[in-house]
Amino acid sequence: MTQDGGEPPDRLAERIARESYGRLLALVATRTRDIAAAEDALAEAFAAALSRWPATGPPANPLGWLVQVARNRLVDEARRGARRDRAAADLTLIEIERLDAIQPQADRRLALMYAAAHPSLDPLMRTALVLQVVLGMEAERIASACLVSPTAMAQRLVRAKRKLKDSGVSFEEPEPEHRLARLATLLDAIYAAFCEGAFGIDAVDGGGLADEALWLGRVLVAQAPQEPEAAGLLALMLFVHARRGARREAGRYIPLSDQDPRLWDAAALRAAESLLSGAARAGRPGRFQLEAALQSAQLAARVEGRTDWEAIDRLYGALERATTSPVVTLNRAVAWARAGHIAEAVTTLDRLAQTPGMATYQPYWAAAGAILATAGRADAATAFDRAIGLTVDPAVRAFLLDRRAAANPPSTQGVD
Structure with missing residues (x-):
């Protein structure tokens, strides 16, 4: 059953769970200060929605309905627990009522x-x-x-x-x-x-998690305008977000090197550059400012048709020192390969292979395939196979299959 020909109730509940779970859980959990209990209550609320909405139709305010059902479950649990711990139950009920009175639908x-x-x-x-x-x-x-x-x-x-x-x-x-x-x-x-929202399994559905992160990033910048790393993070996310419309074309994945800059969001890029410039004036560089600067340099290279590899390498070096992250080292190896320093890139790959968790890290194998293919290594195909097996996005999988075929074309020996 749908309401006025709208979204089917089961799909509506699923979409709310996907897009608004954090907001709902925050509304419920801050009433009891018990995250696990709030998760259980919210799970029961969604179960109730899936049971009732198909017969009755969804309520006018589905989010409010879910919060109320979860809240009622917590109140019932508190009352049932009163026999065991009356004081704790009373405090729980008082906190629920206090927050409902002060901020009934606050985020x-x-x-x-x-x-x-x-x-x-x-x-x-x-x-x-x-x-x-x-x-x-x-x-x-x-x-x-x-x-x-x-x-x-x-x-x-x-x-x-x-x-x-x-x-x-x-x-x-x-x-x-x-x-x-x-x-x-x-x-x-x-x-x-x-x-995860921009590049993970939700990316094809519109990147709702990425939009949520952008919202939170803007809130933090507004709360801490003097903190350059908050501005650096928001700049970084906006640089990436600006290219969302250029990453896909007729269902195909388009890497940065092949994207049409005319499809980038110019307003988002201007905002990112402004945030990055303002953060730099604070004179306190950090991880997110460095990553945003790398994005800025790489996007400028795509527009101008030339890349300042020395500047990019300096940024990666500073980022490695700031984070000691194997993911940063992996990205630096990719940059080395693109700059023509293949031996250094391959050596870094071999060293990173020993890092815990790297064996199942899809970006490692995709990068390894690209670097080894550039080096003319036969094991590039094996690396691409591992990356393809770990890829959940069909468009990215198709892209990697094409890269694998180009790196190791099938033999035509014996074919008529």
Whole structure:
């Protein structure tokens, strides 16, 4: 059943879960300061929607309906628990009523992000927790981004939620002097979510996760206008976002080297350049400013038809020192290969192959295939095969299949 010929209720519920899960969870979790309980309540609310909406039609305000059902479930749980711990139940009910009265439909995502980024948690888990509870990423996808096993990541997330509940951390936005201590975690999580939305399995559906990350990036810049890394992150995301319309053509994936600059979003590029220039004036370079500068240099090279490889290498060198990230080293190896330094690129590939998690990291094998093909190595095809096997995007898979065929054309010996 649809309402007025609109979206089928089951698809509506699925879309809300995909696009608004973080907002809904934040509204529910900040009422009880118990993320796991809020997740359970929200899961029951979605189950109720899938059960009721096909018969009754979706409500006029589906998000509000889901929040109310989840809230009722939490209230019922608190009342059932009153016999065990009356004081705790009363506090839960008081907090729910207080927040409903003050901010019944306020966007609480930023408050939940700051809570998940609390210094009492392990640094890696702060980022992972933000990705899951605020941005709705599954443990398997977070594990892939963090180069750890899905099982280990799921267990760590459970422990982090329990620790956050037991520690009594406030689920309110902290004062400005305390926000800065958690800013790095928020920036890391927002960028990881943006990359997943722009390049991951959701990218073909319009990059809803990327749009969410952009919104959060703008909020952080507004909150911390003197922090150059916040501006650097937003600039970086806008540089990438500006090319969204040029990455696909009739379902085909188009790499940066082949994109038509006329299809780029000029307004987004101007905003990115302005943010990057403003951040640079602070004289405190950091990871996201360096990555944004690399994007700026690479886009300028595409427009001008020439690349300043020395400048790009200097930026990558500074970025490596700032992050010690194997992903940065991998990207630097790709830049070396494009600049003609094939031996250095291949040596770096061999060294990175020993890095934990790299064996299942799709970008490593795609880069390895390209670099080894440039070097004329027969094992380029094997690397492309690994990349193709790890690729979920059909358009990217087709692109890699073409690259593999070009690197190792089939033999025509014995063919009439």
